[in-house]
Amino acid sequence: MSAPKILVIDDDKNLLELAKAKLNAANYAVTVALDEHAALDVANTESFDLAIVDWRLAELDGVTLMEKLHAVDPGMPVIILTGHASVEGAVEAMKRGAYTYLTKPFDPRELILQIDRALESCKLATENQRLKGLLKEKYDFANLVAKSDKMQRVLEAVSRIAKTDSTVYIHGESGTGKEMIAKAIHLASPRKDKAFVAINCAAIPETLLESELFGHEKGAFTGAVRSTKGLFTQANDGTLFLDEVGDMPLSIQVKLLRALEERQFYPVGGEKPVQVDVRVVVATKKDLVDEVKKGLFREDLFYRIHVIPIILPPLKDRIEDIPYLVDHLLKKICQQMKRDVKGVTPKAMEKLMQHDWPGNVRELENTLEYAVTMTQRDVVTDDLVLQTKLPVGAVATENSLQAQLLPTDGAFKTLKEARSEFERAYLVRLLHSCNGKATRAAEIAGKYRADFYDLLKKHDIKLADYKRFN
Numbered sequence: 075m076s077a078p079k080i081l082v083i084d085d086d087k088n089l090l091e092l093a094k095a096k097l098n099a100a101n102y103a104v105t106v107a108l109d110e111h112a113a114l115d116v117a118n119t120e121s122f123d124l125a126i127v128d129w130r131l132a133e134l135d136g137v138t139l140m141e142k143l144h145a146v147d148p149g150m151p152v153i154i155l156t157g158h159a160s161v162e163g164a165v166e167a168m169k170r171g172a173y174t175y176l177t178k179p180f181d182p183r184e185l186i187l188q189i190d191r192a193l194e195s196c197k198l199a200t201e202n203q204r205l206k207g208l209l210k211e212k213y214d215f216a217n218l219v220a221k222s223d224k225m226q227r228v229l230e231a232v233s234r235i236a237k238t239d240s241t242v243y244i245h246g247e248s249g250t251g252k253e254m255i256a257k258a259i260h261l262a263s264p265r266k267d268k269a270f271v272a273i274n275c276a277a278i279p280e281t282l283l284e285s286e287l288f289g290h291e292k293g294a295f296t297g298a299v300r301s302t303k304g305l306f307t308q309a310n311d312g313t314l315f316l317d318e319v320g321d322m323p324l325s326i327q328v329k330l331l332r333a334l335e336e337r338q339f340y341p342v343g344g345e346k347p348v349q350v351d352v353r354v355v356v357a358t359k360k361d362l363v364d365e366v367k368k369g370l371f372r373e374d375l376f377y378r379i380h381v382i383p384i385i386l387p388p389l390k391d392r393i394e395d396i397p398y399l400v401d402h403l404l405k406k407i408c409q410q411m412k413r414d415v416k417g418v419t420p421k422a423m424e425k426l427m428q429h430d431w432p433g434n435v436r437e438l439e440n441t442l443e444y445a446v447t448m449t450q451r452d453v454v455t456d457d458l459v460l461q462t463k464l465p466v467g468a469v470a471t472e473n474s475l476q477a478q479l480l481p482t483d484g485a486f487k488t489l490k491e492a493r494s495e496f497e498r499a500y501l502v503r504l505l506h507s508c509n510g511k512a513t514r515a516a517e518i519a520g521k522y523r524a525d526f527y528d529l530l531k532k533h534d535i536k537l538a539d540y541k542r543f544n
């Protein structure tokens with residue numbers, strides 16, 4: 075670490091020389107000034123860790139000079155040097171922002187001790203500020219589960235880049251949390267109180283995308299009965315999230331490039347350029363380098379948006395996140411569905427951790443939502459998560475359960491029929507997972523044994539078909 079920089083201001087040359095020698099010997103970098111003009115000149119061009127100011131200066135009193143120095147650097151500690159007579163005044167100086175005072179002639183050891191203390195407390199104050207900032211960030215990231223090292227590194231990057239205005243490029247498979255990260259960047263940025271505007275470039279037809287992004291003037295095209303502000307304008311001072319940017323048609327890519335380069339654009343049919351201050355975050359699941367090679371994505375735009383890349387790892391590469399995600403997502407789902415499912419059984423967790431998750435966190439969320447819908451208990455059991463391979467003849471799989479709810483040949487079944495089919499499929503699946511143990515199955519289904527047997531009878535299900543001997 076470089077030596078702390080100290081500015082000493084006194085109109086007594088001898089004192090300055092003495093102070094300089096002593097402080098240099100104690101490894102401080104010292105700058106001296108004989109009057110307030112010299113002091114303010116150097117304080118305006120350099121930054122100091124601490125200042126020592128004489129109480130009685132020729133033109134300006136020391137306290138007024140201190141206040142001027144604080145106007146340049148409010149956090150810099152100032153030590154006031156006083157003669158015996160002005161101790162009272164020195165106390166007043168402390169009220170007005172001095173760190174402490176020393177009476178002349180001072181003991182150099184005492185001065186060094188006070189400097190060390192002042193610098194230490196200043197460091198603590200900065201650290202506190204930083205911690206407060208971190209806490210706030212943590213709060214903003216409260217909904218983001220990131221236990222694994224890989225995700226921790228992503229969050230660190232998010233914290234660092236949030237403060238800048240650079241374009242961020244988020245790459246990740248579908249469902250890895252790209253939109254969540256884009257929002258986290260916005261929330262951790264100085265723009266957090268302004269708009270976060272998102273658009274999915276893949277979901278909007280080419281003919282509408284340009285006016286959606288940049289707005290249009292009245293009469294610009296058939297149907298443009300009034301002029302409309304585009305998303306760039308709506309996101310002014312805030313963040314614009316361009317999702318699936320890889321799917322943007324080439325004709326719009328060139329306009330986006332110009333808007334990013336010039337920070338201004340022309341609305342469709344407009345002649346006056348519109349200026350905006352927008353932070354752009356883009357996301358894609360496509361390999362854009364590949365798209366560039368294929369001629370489907372402009373190379374110049376790629377370099378323009380590929381300023382700060384963030385790569386979101388697929389869920390299978392960070393399975394240590396799964397238990398925390400399960401916990402977090404279950405709470406979220408239960409809140410939405412007004413259910414009270416407390417967790418998943420160890421066996422179910424094992425299954426969740428062994429799965430490949432091609433659909434990543436979104437697939438995990440859907441799997442849990444399905445399980446919460448299906449379970450009648452306050453835990454999710456392993457039979458309710460992911461597909462079990464059923465023996466030939468047993469037809470109930472997650473998909474077939476869903477198929478029963480959907481119309482076949484365009485015609486809906488009656489609710490009674492659908493309910494009955496669902497009930498049968500449910501029982502088959504349940505018995506399979508319980509190895510045909512009726513007591514256990516009845517318990518999971520939340521039925522009395524006798525009622526459960528009635529249900530089996532109604533659907534002509536035989537327990538023996540589900541008993542496995544191994």
Ligand SMILES: Nc1ncnc2c1ncn2[C@@H]1O[C@H](COP(=O)(O)OP(=O)(O)OP(=O)(O)O)[C@@H](O)[C@H]1O
Pocket residue numbers: 217218219220246247248249250251252253254255359399402435436439
């Ligand atoms: N780290 C995480 N912590 C908590 N929830 C997450 C996390 N990552 C993703 N999710 C949740 O998973 C779902 C999918 O996330 P998101 O929409 O951000 O992904 P995406 O990469 O944009 O997906 P897609 O490619 O399908 O657009 C959301 O409901 C989100 O809340």
Ligand SMILES: [Mg+2]
Pocket residue numbers: 252253317
């Ligand atoms: Mg998305």
